[in-house]
Amino acid sequence: MANTTGNLTQQKGTRAATVTGLLSDIANLGTDPVRGGYTRPVYSTAELDLREWFIHQAIQRGLAVETDRNGATWAWWETPGGDRANALVTGSHLDSVPGGGPFDGPLGVASALVAVDILKTRGTVPTRPLAVVVFPEEEGSRFGVACLGSRLMTGAIDPDKARNLRDPDGNTFADVAKANGLDPRHIGKDEELLGLIGAFVELHVEQGRGLIDLNQPIAIASSILGHGRWRLSVTGQGNHAGTTLMADRHDPMIAASRTVVAIRDTARNQPHARATVGRLQPVPGGTNVIASRVDFWLDVRHPDDAVTASVVESIHQQAQLIAAEEGCTVTLSEESLSTTVHFDPGLQGALQLALPEAPILDTGAGHDAGVLSPYVPTAMVFVRNPSGISHSPEEHVLDEDAETGARVLADALASLLS
Ligand code: GLV
Numbered sequence: 001m002a003n004t005t006g007n008l009t010q011q012k013g014t015r016a017a018t019v020t021g022l023l024s025d026i027a028n029l030g031t032d033p034v035r036g037g038y039t040r041p042v043y044s045t046a047e048l049d050l051r052e053w054f055i056h057q058a059i060q061r062g063l064a065v066e067t068d069r070n071g072a073t074w075a076w077w078e079t080p081g082g083d084r085a086n087a088l089v090t091g092s093h094l095d096s097v098p099g100g101g102p103f104d105g106p107l108g109v110a111s112a113l114v115a116v117d118i119l120k121t122r123g124t125v126p127t128r129p130l131a132v133v134v135f136p137e138e139e140g141s142r143f144g145v146a147c148l149g150s151r152l153m154t155g156a157i158d159p160d161k162a163r164n165l166r167d168p169d170g171n172t173f174a175d176v177a178k179a180n181g182l183d184p185r186h187i188g189k190d191e192e193l194l195g196l197i198g199a200f201v202e203l204h205v206e207q208g209r210g211l212i213d214l215n216q217p218i219a220i221a222s223s224i225l226g227h228g229r230w231r232l233s234v235t236g237q238g239n240h241a242g243t244t245l246m247a248d249r250h251d252p253m254i255a256a257s258r259t260v261v262a263i264r265d266t267a268r269n270q271p272h273a274r275a276t277v278g279r280l281q282p283v284p285g286g287t288n289v290i291a292s293r294v295d296f297w298l299d300v301r302h303p304d305d306a307v308t309a310s311v312v313e314s315i316h317q318q319a320q321l322i323a324a325e326e327g328c329t330v331t332l333s334e335e336s337l338s339t340t341v342h343f344d345p346g347l348q349g350a351l352q353l354a355l356p357e358a359p360i361l362d363t364g365a366g367h368d369a370g371v372l373s374p375y376v377p378t379a380m381v382f383v384r385n386p387s388g389i390s391h392s393p394e395e396h397v398l399d400e401d402a403e404t405g406a407r408v409l410a411d412a413l414a415s416l417l418s
Pocket residue numbers: 138139146364365366367
């Protein structure tokens with residue numbers, strides 16, 4: 001790991017910050033002028049400013065800050081002996097979807113910092129190291145692969161594939177990472193760092209209505225729905241909008257549109273399935289131009305990974321039929337896949353003992369905790385979102401729930417530290 005900052009000693013008598021106070025510090029970073037909310041893709045100015053904010057906050061707390069070779073930022077509260085083995089790790093991410101809400105990711109980071117404050121004000125002397133981590137590119141909104149940082153660290157993605165991922169402007173991950181101080185030759189599985197993690201607990205805003213319906217502020221996670229991303233490219237004949245008769249067209253936009261509706265219908269007919277097309281790009285994209293190609297991205301989720309695979313296969317077959325009917329061709333390729341995750345029962349049980357009031361909830365949203373779960377005991381804590389909406393500016397958390405979340409996280413961490 002590169003030590004980007006020194007080890008500072010926390011001032012004695014520091015009071016715990018508040019989660020809402022920390023989030024208000026970053027409220028102006030990466031605001032989206034079009035949709036509202038926040039657009040904070042990995043290695044954008046906004047995301048780099050957020051990293052700097054995190055590093056500053058960590059140093060103020062006397063934590064030793066380092067960036068690992070896959071671009072995650074770690075803030076260590078070591079044991080008096082300076083040992084890092086069997087670390088208890090908490091944290092989340094600071095990147096966002098386009099026009100996302102203020103809490104998806106930053107709530108977990110701010111709560112982790114406040115939990116450290118609470119533990120310090122309680123006079124905790126860690127018997128095992130505690131680290132706060134910020135994983136990069138959790139949303140995959142720039143390079144297409146969700147949880148890229150944790151996938152790289154665990155070896156769940158081939159480093160060559162990662163190096164060659166491209167952002168919408170055609171920049172490779174390798175080039176962008178290099179421009180931001182990472183050596184792309186050294187990205188990939190980090191056995192040494194992974195081996196230090198004894199447990200990972202991620203606090204996150206709930207992204208659905210589970211806690212609203214239960215009228216509770218906090219839940220413990222049981223599982224994450226399996227999910228994946230696929231890219232479809234429909235190729236047709238680019239042509240003139242005025243001179244090409246309707247009967248003479250091979251318009252990939254028509255094939256893509258019909259496929260989008262078929263995707264919706266396929267998911268509706270499969271209990272518990274969710275399928276979404278949230279991004280579609282005509283090439284070249286002109287009002288008076290019949291497109292040559294349309295690229296669009298498919299997100300499919302289901303608790304049974306075999307069903308996910310069959311839904312995608314059915315969509316692929318329908319897309320081929322539709323494309324042929326429109327005189328076009330279509331290709332489908334997988335961009336990322338995360339199988340259904342059931343969190344570690346032992347860690348979940350320990351959290352239940354520490355937080356006896358908290359209900360158990362599953363989630364349809366992906367997280368770095370899910371990527372880490374095959375390698376280390378992993379758990380999640382959710383904080384109520386009174387709008388029930390996420391990946392949108394309307395995502396919300398009440399101030400009092402945010403502070404309860406940090407206190408509950410501190411209680412959970414304290415129970416795992418003792
Ligand atoms: C991440 O938030 C995802 O579930 O896509």
